[in-house]
Amino acid sequence: MSRAVLAHKLGFRTSPNPEVSWNLRNWPEGFVQGEENRLFIACEGRWIGYFRLAPYALFNRADTAAPYTLLFDTRSWTRIEPVPVQQFRGFTYDVPSTSQHRSHTHITDVDPQESSHQ
Numbered sequence: 001m002s003r004a005v006l007a008h009k010l011g012f013r014t015s016p017n018p019e020v021s022w023n024l025r026n027w028p029e030g031f032v033q034g035e036e037n038r039l040f041i042a043c044e045g046r047w048i049g050y051f052r053l054a055p056y057a058l059f060n061r062a063d064t065a066a067p068y069t070l071l072f073d074t075r076s077w078t079r080i081e082p083v084p085v086q087q088f089r090g091f092t093y094d095v096p097s098t099s100q101h102r103s104h105t106h107i108t109d110v111d112p113q114e115s116s117h118q
Contacts, residue, residue: 001041009051012074019054019073023066039072040095046082047096 012018022039031037031053038050051072058069083096 001043003043006041006043009074010077013077018075019071021058022070022072023063024068024070025066027068038095038098039070042085045085045087047080047085048082049077049079050095050098052076052078 009020012020037053039053040047040050042048051074054071054073057071060067060069080096080098085094
């Protein structure tokens with residue numbers, strides 16, 4: 001995700017409706033029902049944080065390009081220590097374990113510029 005897209009998503013944290021969406025062409029098969037699923041964000045070659053996903057999603061049969069929509073509350077943004085990642089396109093389950101980060105902190109005031117590797 002680019003810094004600009006992340007900044008745009010994080011800009012909704014103070015809006016009356018802080019829930020935003022992420023559209024997908026294919027439904028991700030690895031989500032676990034009843035558990036907290038996360039949308040990890042990579043920026044400039046590093047995993048930098050995640051959003052907690054809503055326990056529900058949307059499906060739009062008329063949208064042939066991206067019929068699946070994941071929803072997340074932008075106030076759930078949690079920054080992690082940057083972890084290198086090879087560039088990929090689309091969706092992956094090869095994400096950092098939140099247990100490997102001893103101190104991942106819920107951030108309510110984060111600048112995407114600060115979250116990137118310098």
